[in-house]
Amino acid sequence: MSAQINIHNLKKSYGSFQVLHGIDLEIAQGEVVCVIGPSGSGKSTLIRCINRLESFDAESEIAVDGITVMPGRALAAVRAEVGMVFQSFNLFPHMTVLRNVMLAPMRVRRSNAKDAEARARVLLERVGISEQADKYPENLSGGQQQRVAIARALAMEPKVLLFDEPTSALDPEMVGEVLDVMKKLAGTGVTMVIVTHEMGFARQVADRVIFMDGGNVIEAGPPAEIFDNPKEERTRSFLHAVLDH
Amino acid sequence: MDLFSTFFNIPVLINSLPQLLSGLFVTVQIGITSIICGLIGGLFLAISRLYAPAFIQVLVRGYIDIFRSIPLLVLLIVVYYALPFVGVRLSPFFSAVTALTLVSAAYTAEIFRAGIEAIPHGQFEASAALGLSNRHTMVDVILPQAIRIVIPPLTNNCINVMKDTALASVVAMPDLLKQATQAQALSANPTPLIGAALIYLILLWPMVYVVARLEKRYSRGR
Numbered sequence: 131m132s133a134q135i136n137i138h139n140l141k142k143s144y145g146s147f148q149v150l151h152g153i154d155l156e157i158a159q160g161e162v163v164c165v166i167g168p169s170g171s172g173k174s175t176l177i178r179c180i181n182r183l184e185s186f187d188a189e190s191e192i193a194v195d196g197i198t199v200m201p202g203r204a205l206a207a208v209r210a211e212v213g214m215v216f217q218s219f220n221l222f223p224h225m226t227v228l229r230n231v232m233l234a235p236m237r238v239r240r241s242n243a244k245d246a247e248a249r250a251r252v253l254l255e256r257v258g259i260s261e262q263a264d265k266y267p268e269n270l271s272g273g274q275q276q277r278v279a280i281a282r283a284l285a286m287e288p289k290v291l292l293f294d295e296p297t298s299a300l301d302p303e304m305v306g307e308v309l310d311v312m313k314k315l316a317g318t319g320v321t322m323v324i325v326t327h328e329m330g331f332a333r334q335v336a337d338r339v340i341f342m343d344g345g346n347v348i349e350a351g352p353p354a355e356i357f358d359n360p361k362e363e364r365t366r367s368f369l370h371a372v373l374d375h
Numbered sequence: 376m377d378l379f380s381t382f383f384n385i386p387v388l389i390n391s392l393p394q395l396l397s398g399l400f401v402t403v404q405i406g407i408t409s410i411i412c413g414l415i416g417g418l419f420l421a422i423s424r425l426y427a428p429a430f431i432q433v434l435v436r437g438y439i440d441i442f443r444s445i446p447l448l449v450l451l452i453v454v455y456y457a458l459p460f461v462g463v464r465l466s467p468f469f470s471a472v473t474a475l476t477l478v479s480a481a482y483t484a485e486i487f488r489a490g491i492e493a494i495p496h497g498q499f500e501a502s503a504a505l506g507l508s509n510r511h512t513m514v515d516v517i518l519p520q521a522i523r524i525v526i527p528p529l530t531n532n533c534i535n536v537m538k539d540t541a542l543a544s545v546v547a548m549p550d551l552l553k554q555a556t557q558a559q560a561l562s563a564n565p566t567p568l569i570g571a572a573l574i575y576l577i578l579l580w581p582m583v584y585v586v587a588r589l590e591k592r593y594s595r596g597r
Contacts, residue, residue: 183503206506206508209503210506212504216501218497220498221501222498233515234505234506238505238506282505286505286506
C-alpha cells in the first residue's frame with residue numbers, strides 16, 4: 131500500500147530565495163509526525179504545501195491519498211480531506227463557536243443543519259468546550275479558541291490533520307490543554323503532521339520526528355533516536371540550544 | 376417682518392406643499408433606485424477588481440478611476456443631452472438614475488475593496504483549508520465581516536447620492552428642487568425653496584446622525 135502523503139522533490143522559492151530544496155517524504159496512514167527545527171527552516175512552508183496554501187515548483191509533486199495536489203477540482207477534494215490548525219487560530223469572529231464548527235460540513239459536505247449541529251456538539255464535547263458553544267470566539271481564551279479550531283478541522287472528518295505551530299501563540303498556562311487534545315487525537319487513525327517547538331510533546335506522541343534546517347530534512351527517525359542519539363551535528367546543536375537552558 | 380413674509384411666507388408654503396411633497400417622492404425614488412443599483416454594481420466591481428483575470432481587473436480599475444473623476448453634473452448632461460445623438464434616448468428619470476448609479480458604483484467598489492482587503496489573510500487561509508469554494512468563502516466568511524467595516528462609509532455614500540439627486544432637476548426631472556423652483560416662480564416668492572431646503576435637511580440629518588453613531592460604534596473595538 132502506498133503512503134497517505136507522498137512528497138517528492140518538493141521545491142519552493144520566494145523570488146531568488148529558495149525555501150525548500152527538494153524534499154522527499156512519505157507519511158503513512160495514521161502516523162503522527164512532528165516536524166522540528168529552527169525558525170526559517172521551512173517547516174511551516176512544508177506543511178502549508180501539503181494542502182497547497184503555498185504554491186510550489188511545477189517539477190515537485192505531492193499526493194494525498196493518491197490525489198495529486200494541484201490547482202483545480204482535485205485541490206478541493208484534497209482540502210476536504212486535509213484539516214489544518216493554525217498558529218493564530220483563524221476562527222471566524224462573526225460566528226458563534228458552534229457555527230464555526232458547522233460551517234464547512236454544511237457547505238462542503240452538504241450536511242443538513244441538524245446533522246452538522248449534532249456532530250459539532252459531539253466534537254466540542256470531545257475538545258472540552260461544549261458549554262461555550264454559543265459564545266463568540268473573542269470571548270474565549272486562546273487555549274479554548276485553539277481547541278475550537280481543532281474541532282472545526284475535525285468536523286470535516288479529515289484523514290490528515292496539519293498543525294502549524296498550534297501552541298506558539300498561546301500563553302504558557304494554556305499550552306497543556308491544547309496538547310492534551312492533540313494527544314487524544316493521536317492514535318485515533320487520523321494522520322497528523324505537526325510543526326512544533328514542544329519537544330516534550332514530540333518525544334511523547336510522535337511516531338517519527340523530522341528535523342529540518344535551511345530548507346532540507348536533515349534527519350528523521352523515531353523520537354528516541356532523534357532526541358537521545360542524533361546522528362547529525364546540526365540536530366545535536368539545535369537540540370542542545372532548545373533543551374538545555 | 377418683511378424678511379419673514381419673504382422667506383417664511385406660511386400661506387405660500389402651504390400652497391406649494393403638495394408640489395414639494397410630490398417632488399420629494401421623485402427625489403426618494405431616484406435616490407433609492409440609484410443607491411441599490413450602485414451597491415450591487417459596486418460589489419461586483421470590487422470583487423472583479425480583486426479576483427478577476429488581470430485584463431478585466433485593468434478594465435475595472437479604469438472604470439472606477441474614470442467615474443470617480445468625472446463631475447456628476449457633466450455625466451448627467453452627457454447621458455441626457457449627448458447620448459440621443461447616438462440613438463440612446465433615456466427618460467429624465469433613467470438619465471438621472473444611470474448617471475448616479477455609474478458614479479455611486481465606482482465609489483462603492485472602492486469602499487467594498489477596502490473592506491475586503493481589511494480582512495486578515497488568515498480568514499482566507501482557514502476557509503481554503505476547510506475546502507470552502509471561493510463563493511462560500513466570500514458569502515459566508517469574508518463579506519459578513521467586511522460589511523461591518525464598510526457600513527459607515529457606505530452610509531456616507533448613500534447620503535451623497537441622496538444629495539446629488541438634486542442635480543436631476545437640470546434634466547427637467549420634477550424632483551424636490553425642480554418643484555421648488557417652479558413653485559417659487561409661480562408664487563413669485565422664495566419660500567418654497569426654503570421649504571425644499573428644510574425637507575432635504577429633515578431627510579438627511581438623521582442619516583448623518585446615524586453615520587456618526589456607526590463610526591463611533593465600529594471604531595470602538597471590533
